[in-house]
Amino acid sequence: MTPADKLPDTFPGLCSTFMPPERTRQMMAYAGIRDRKLCAAAYVLLVYALKKEGLFTGMPVFEYGPSQKPFLANYPGIHFNISHCEGAVVCAVSSQPVGIDIEKVGEYDDRMARYICNEREYSWVTGVPGMEALRFTEMWTRKESNVKCMGTGINDHPVLMESGGCRVWYYSNEHDQYIISLKQCSKQPIP
DSSP: OOOGGGSOTTHHHHHTTTSOHHHHHHHHTSSSHHHHHHHHHHHHHHHHHHHHTTOOSSOOOEEEOTTOOEEETTSTTOEEEEEEETTEEEEEEESSOEEEEEEEOOOOOHHHHHHHOOHHHHHHHTSSTTOHHHHHHHHHHHHHHHHHHHTOOSOSOGGGSOOOSOEEEEEEOSSOEEEEEEEEOSSOOOO
16 A cells, blocks of 8 residues: 555656556546546556566556456456555455455445445444444445455446455554455356
């Protein structure tokens, strides 16, 4: 994870000098500089992860599968997923399909929790007074990482989205709290 908000405003322009044109276009499609920095930071973090794992052979080139899940055209057999939110970026690299999500913990919204959670999940989210915002954010990151791992996109009502089988991390800095969920699939994603 990186404190992306601390990156200089010139960061996206610098990254566009080495990112593939398709990724640069995607980055520039964001209207705000903050989102452009996060998009560029996600790509840089992917390069770093490939290098750290001893896999790096060249700058990653994205292509997209049937459900628009990105894959690395020049890294066969290597799966990845990236996520960013206000102030943070995460990346996962694996030999199996993988999904990762990060969210900043915000104010608890009971109406939203009732919308995305089934009864069992809602009971868990609201089970400890004062922890609703944290638990709701965790529940959403679990659902999102599952969908990203399978590569299906959000094509069902959120209540129907799976929330199990994830590893979860909590991260805090001096001002904010984040939840990261990681799902590694043992089989190929559904096309």
